Amino acid sequence: MMLKNSVRELRARYRLTQQDLADKIGVSRQTIGLIEKGDYAPSVTLALKMANVFQVPVEQIFYLEGE
Template sequence: MKNNIKTLRAAFQLTQSDLAEKIEVSRQTVNAIEKGKFDPSLPTAFRLAAVFNCSIEELFIYESEE
């Protein structure tokens, strides 16, 4: 699953550590989410959307495996 988190984080001038603190995860988790190596839990996805004032659908782009 692709995402726009790194782009939004830069636009909001947040470091990975800043974002991690806001969504209550580690910086390493933010890094893994940004790189697409880890899909966040639904509560974490909602916290991300709240930080960026957008919908979950605006953060994550689902790619079907067809």
């Protein structure tokens, strides 16, 4: 199973740049880019911070896909 995410779509909906989101959750813009590409799986704490920014459940941002 692969961890997928909807970070890019949610950022667009909230009109946030990668840098805006990074600033809100305390990471680098590069980290946001890696998460969006699926090259980095965030910690639970980081995922919860994103959920707080987007005001959605974590499962709406991150989900498992495959087998």
